[in-house]
Amino acid sequence: MELKKIIEEKSKESWEIYLPSISIDCVVFGFHDGALKVLVLKMKGKNLLGLPGGYIKKRENLNEAASRILQRRTGAENIYLSQFSTFGDLDRSESFFEEYSDTLWNKQRFVSVGFYALVDYSKVNLVIDEVFDPCEWMPIEELTEFMMDHQMIFDKALSTLRKQLNDKPIGYNLLPEKFTMPELQKLYEIILGKKLNRGNFYRKMLRYDILEKLDESRKGGAHKAPDLYKFDVEKYQLALTNGFNEGW
Amino acid sequence: MELKKIIEEKSKESWEIYLPSISIDCVVFGFHDGALKVLVLKMKGKNLLGLPGGYIKKRENLNEAASRILQRRTGAENIYLSQFSTFGDLDRSESFFEEYSDTLWNKQRFVSVGFYALVDYSKVNLVIDEVFDPCEWMPIEELTEFMMDHQMIFDKALSTLRKQLNDKPIGYNLLPEKFTMPELQKLYEIILGKKLNRGNFYRKMLRYDILEKLDESRKGGAHKAPDLYKFDVEKYQLALTNGFNEGW
Numbered sequence: 001m002e003l004k005k006i007i008e009e010k011s012k013e014s015w016e017i018y019l020p021s022i023s024i025d026c027v028v029f030g031f032h033d034g035a036l037k038v039l040v041l042k043m044k045g046k047n048l049l050g051l052p053g054g055y056i057k058k059r060e061n062l063n064e065a066a067s068r069i070l071q072r073r074t075g076a077e078n079i080y081l082s083q084f085s086t087f088g089d090l091d092r093s094e095s096f097f098e099e100y101s102d103t104l105w106n107k108q109r110f111v112s113v114g115f116y117a118l119v120d121y122s123k124v125n126l127v128i129d130e131v132f133d134p135c136e137w138m139p140i141e142e143l144t145e146f147m148m149d150h151q152m153i154f155d156k157a158l159s160t161l162r163k164q165l166n167d168k169p170i171g172y173n174l175l176p177e178k179f180t181m182p183e184l185q186k187l188y189e190i191i192l193g194k195k196l197n198r199g200n201f202y203r204k205m206l207r208y209d210i211l212e213k214l215d216e217s218r219k220g221g222a223h224k225a226p227d228l229y230k231f232d233v234e235k236y237q238l239a240l241t242n243g244f245n246e247g248w
Numbered sequence: 249m250e251l252k253k254i255i256e257e258k259s260k261e262s263w264e265i266y267l268p269s270i271s272i273d274c275v276v277f278g279f280h281d282g283a284l285k286v287l288v289l290k291m292k293g294k295n296l297l298g299l300p301g302g303y304i305k306k307r308e309n310l311n312e313a314a315s316r317i318l319q320r321r322t323g324a325e326n327i328y329l330s331q332f333s334t335f336g337d338l339d340r341s342e343s344f345f346e347e348y349s350d351t352l353w354n355k356q357r358f359v360s361v362g363f364y365a366l367v368d369y370s371k372v373n374l375v376i377d378e379v380f381d382p383c384e385w386m387p388i389e390e391l392t393e394f395m396m397d398h399q400m401i402f403d404k405a406l407s408t409l410r411k412q413l414n415d416k417p418i419g420y421n422l423l424p425e426k427f428t429m430p431e432l433q434k435l436y437e438i439i440l441g442k443k444l445n446r447g448n449f450y451r452k453m454l455r456y457d458i459l460e461k462l463d464e465s466r467k468g469g470a471h472k473a474p475d476l477y478k479f480d481v482e483k484y485q486l487a488l489t490n491g492f493n494e495g496w
Contacts (some may be wrong), residue, residue, distance in 0.1 A: 021269045022336075061393065062336025084333045086361050088270075088310025098492055109329060109482050111270050113334050113359070167411060245410065 003044055004099075006130050007106065014105035018055035023093075024108040025053040025150065026081075027157035028074065030121035030137060031127040031174040036190045037137040039074070040155065044133055048147040051154065052135055064117045071133055074124035080173070080240075081115045085153075085158040088112075090150040116157040120173045162192055169210050172231050175208070180218055180226040181205070208244055210236045214219070217223050251292050251440065252347075254378050255354065262353035265301035271341075271358040272314050273301040274329075275405035276322065278349045278369035278385060279422040284438045285369070285385040286402065287322070292381055295472075296395040300383055301360070301401065314363045321383055323373035328421070329363045332408040333401075336360075340397040364405040368421045410440055415491040417458050420479050428466055429453070430473040456492055 028039035040049040054069035056062060066081050088111040097107040126135045146154065163168075171179075171187055185201045205211065212232045217225035276287035288297040302317035304310060314329050336359040346354040374383045381384055394402065412418075419427075433449045453459065460480045467475035 019269045019357060019359070056336065056359070058357070059338060061338055062334065065336075083334060086310065087312075088304065088308055088330060088361070089309060109267060109306070111267070111304070111361070112334070145426045163415060166414065 003131065003138050007097075007100070010103065010131070011103075011105040018105075019058055020108065021110060023053055023055050023112040024062075024069055025051045025087075025112050025114050025153050026066065026073075027051055027114065027116040027154055028070065028079075029116065029118050029143055029157075029161065030124065031190070032121040032137065033188060034186065034190070035139040035141075037139050038205055039124075039126075039135045040143070041073075041132045041135045041139050042146070046147065048145055049138070049143060049149045049150065050132070051150045055110075060134045062113060066073070066113075070115075073127055074119065075127060079117045079119055080166075082160075084114050084116055085156050086111060086113045087149060087153055089149065092227070101156050110168065114153050114157060116161060118170065118174055121122065132147060147194050148165070149189075165191065167246075169208065169231070169236050169239045172233070172236055178214060178227060178228045178230050180225060184229070210238065210239055251379065254445070256352065256363060258379070259351075259353040260314075260327050261302065265305055267306055267352075268356065269358060270318055271303050271360040272460060273299045273303055273335075273360050273401050274314065274318050274321075275299055275362065275364040275402055275406075276318065276327075277364065277366050279435060279438070280369040280385065281436065282438070283387040283389075285370075285387050286384045286391070286459050286461050287374075288391070289321075289383045289388050291379065291395070294395065296393055297398065298380070298395045299393060299398045303430065310361060314361075316349065318363075318365060321375050322367065323375060324367055327365045327367055329365045330408075330412075331461045332364055333404050334361045335397060335401060337397065344396050346409050346414070360401070362401050362405060364409060366409075366418065366422055412438065417456065417479070417484050417492075419486045420481070420484055426462060426464070426476045428476060432477070457485065458487055 026039075028108070030037050039052060041052055042048065043050060052069065052073045054072075056065040060068070063081070063083075066083075067079065070079055070081065073079055087225070090109070092112070094107055097104055100107055119138070119234055128134045140158070141231075143154070145151075170191070170228065171184055174187060176185060181202055184205065185196060185198065188201065189196055210232055212229045214228045214230060216228045218228055219225055274287075279288070280283050287300060290302055291298060299392065300317065300321040301315070303322075304313040308316070311329070313328065315329075316427065317328065318327055319325060320344075338357070340358075340360070342355055342357055346350055348355055361439060367383070370394065376382045388406070391402070393399075418439070419432055421433060429450055430446075433444060433446065436449065438445055458480055461478045462476040462478060464476045466476055467473055
């Protein structure tokens with residue numbers, strides 16, 4: 001079926017199923033090959049990137065909707081999702097559908113709630129769809145032009161993620177189960193986009209008390225074998241909920 | 249006119265003016281008499297506290313709507329408003345209007361965007377309304393039961409404000425133009441709900457580089473007169489926008 005027909009067909013359904021005026025956009029980060037990547041999609045025939053998103057069912061909580069949308073796109077369950085901001089400017093998305101009738105669902109005004117997620121790259125199976133090309137992982141330095149206001153949503157997600165490194169742990173699901181301190185530091189450096197001092201990083205990370213030092217070390221290098229660590233899942237979850245209580 | 253009639257009358261207007269499914273709730277903090285206070289209202293005849301809120305006009309940006317709502321309630325212009333979270337659980341507000349017809353605007357499902365504001369207590373003129381008793385300032389330790397999910401919205405605003413003390417300045421508009429370091433520390437202690445170490449506070453605050461030390465000191469006490477400071481407005485605004493860039 002022609003793309004325009006598919007979108008018009010879906011529109012009728014959407015008016016029945018979803019809550020009007022409100023949508024969800026997801027910024028999904030994964031860590032792979034030493035790079036921070038983000039999940040993007042392209043609408044068929046358009047050369048613009050988009051963030052995976054959707055709408056809230058009339059009888060569904062906001063957070064449930066975000067999980068459902070992400071699961072449908074990625075096949076991954078129990079994804080850690082964090083709401084970061086809501087985008088409500090006029091004409092943030094409406095004009096994208098200007099070639100359609102004014103009664104098209106997608107052409108209405110939507111205030112969009114942004115969620116970001118950190119996922120295990122290896123557990124994601126990208127799902128195919130009639131309207132969009134399949135999602136793909138793209139390194140954040142290689143992103144090209146986004147549709148609608150998705151650049152703004154992406155930028156805000158990344159700046160929030162960077163800020164949250166100060167009061168929440170990160171790394172579980174992004175790193176292998178056992179890792180070295182330099183590997184953890186590398187993850188932070190990639191997210192922050194800057195080099196960190198090794199000694200400061202080490203001290204700060206130990207003070208957070210979320211790591212468990214293992215009785216093994218990484219074998220095989222020419223240098224002294226570095227110690228291996230894993231996350232103490234209980235303490236990690238606690239810190240995820242309560243924050244690090246650093247600062248004042 | 250009877251309250252029920254007024255609400256039903258307003259409902260008809262609301263369906264025409266506003267975007268469906270989406271609302272705004274504001275948590276407005278002020279500092280007065282050495283206490284952190286919050287602006288609350290009571291619906292006439294109900295003994296529950298509520299947060300001032302409203303809806304978004306069909307042709308109005310989200311942030312503009314929040315400013316308009318707050319200005320109408322407080323008479324104050326140019327209030328620093330910060331979006332902190334969006335609340336979208338089912339039945340968060342609908343059942344509050346159970347005695348009304350299902351077509352009542354207020355009885356619909358609304359996903360609500362929370363904004364918090366820090367205002368100059370002295371510049372606020374509380375505005376009277378037909379549906380609600382006038383807003384009043386209430387010290388945060390004296391708050392009684394809230395309507396709907398407003399306790400959750402308030403709690404989240406306060407915890408966000410506490411966290412943001414770590415990466416944004418606070419105090420401008422809340423303190424008099426000239427203040428001493430102990431006065432600024434007192435403000436932090438009241439917001440955080442805990443005592444702070446004097447030396448650490450002093451060092452951290454100077455490192456933030458947002459204060460200007462004046463050639464005057466507070467006269468009149470038995471002790472050595474404490475130095476007076478004021479905010480360097482330019483640096484303060486810059487830090488408000490960019491954050492303190494502490495942390496990693």
